[in-house]
Amino acid sequence: MEPFAEHLYERLAEGLLLAERPRLQDAYVLSLYVDFDDGPHRMKLWLYYNTPDHLQQAISQGEEPGEARWYFALWEPEFVTAVGLSRQECDRLADPESHRLLARWLRRQGLYRSPEEIAALLEDAERYDAWETAARRALLNLVTGVARRLQESGVILARFGRPVPLLVHQWDYDDWCLEATRLVNPPGLIAEFEQWWWHEWCCE
Template sequence: MTFTDHLECLAVEAISAIPAAEAPDVYALSFFIDNEDDDPRRPVLTVGYNTEAQVSRTLHNASDPAEARWNYAFWLQNELTVVGDGNSDPAGAAARDEWIRELGLWYEEPVDGADWVSSVGALAAEIEGRFNQACCQLVRSLHATGFIERHLGRPVPVLIHELEYYEGIARRTENANPTGLADDFIAWIRNG
């Protein structure tokens, strides 16, 4: 199984695990991208979701309702799956490492040298870009096949994000979701 197939398989399983009783309250899915052990060669995807009930519970802690709704710090922090994590998904971690090697982007840790630092920066950025593209393509596929709508009863946006929000997060989320579906989140980033 290729890494992108593995990514899709675990994301589908994770979203399918959202309890039917909770599905009507889910207003957004989270595709949180991070790096295992802060190693840019080892990106991971954590799939989760947030609910209207959680927004109501956190309103008093947020600066405004939009922050309670869109800032991941206020979300449930449920980890339905962590794709590529060496501990919880060792098969995915191995498939991810192989995928990066096949792309010709794998690098070894340095001994020393400034040239190494600049070349590694470019490789790390390319790995990040390819991983983000794979996640965006997955979201487009989940929407195009109607999977999200079938499971949650309606289309909901999938936020492709990190801990910090910036224009790249807005663009990624906008490009991955059907037109208009993530507009409130994108506006919050761009106007924040």
């Protein structure tokens, strides 16, 4: 596997297998949130989960059941693990190697931009948007492959002893989210999520 993708996979797999979260073993769903808040050149990945207990708590507090079940912002407040964080964000999970490998990967794709080049791009919204869109698209494809490997390698099965669906998404659950999540999971595993997605997101 490509070095950057291999690094992402190893960090996520290790984080999932070694995570000490009291309720994680009860999880009925995982999600891999692809975070571009700081730009594609500083992409971060966050692995979240939810449990039946927290789901019922959210519903009892007035959340709509489908939203509480499937939308990660309403899930257990603690993430499982994360990749690409700086020391300032989380010393325990600091990951400078991810930044180095991401820069090398972007160079190979012809998408690397230096800090000075990014600053210049920010002064031209059209040029910045074109670069950001291309970089995001390439990274989302790479992340989909990493997430699929988490399922196919048996890491998730080893952690939980049963199949658990893995959603892949940005902040919004857009069309890419549905297609990527379909690619990542075995047939039938995300049937309930798909039904909810079509009802809540397909026309937005």
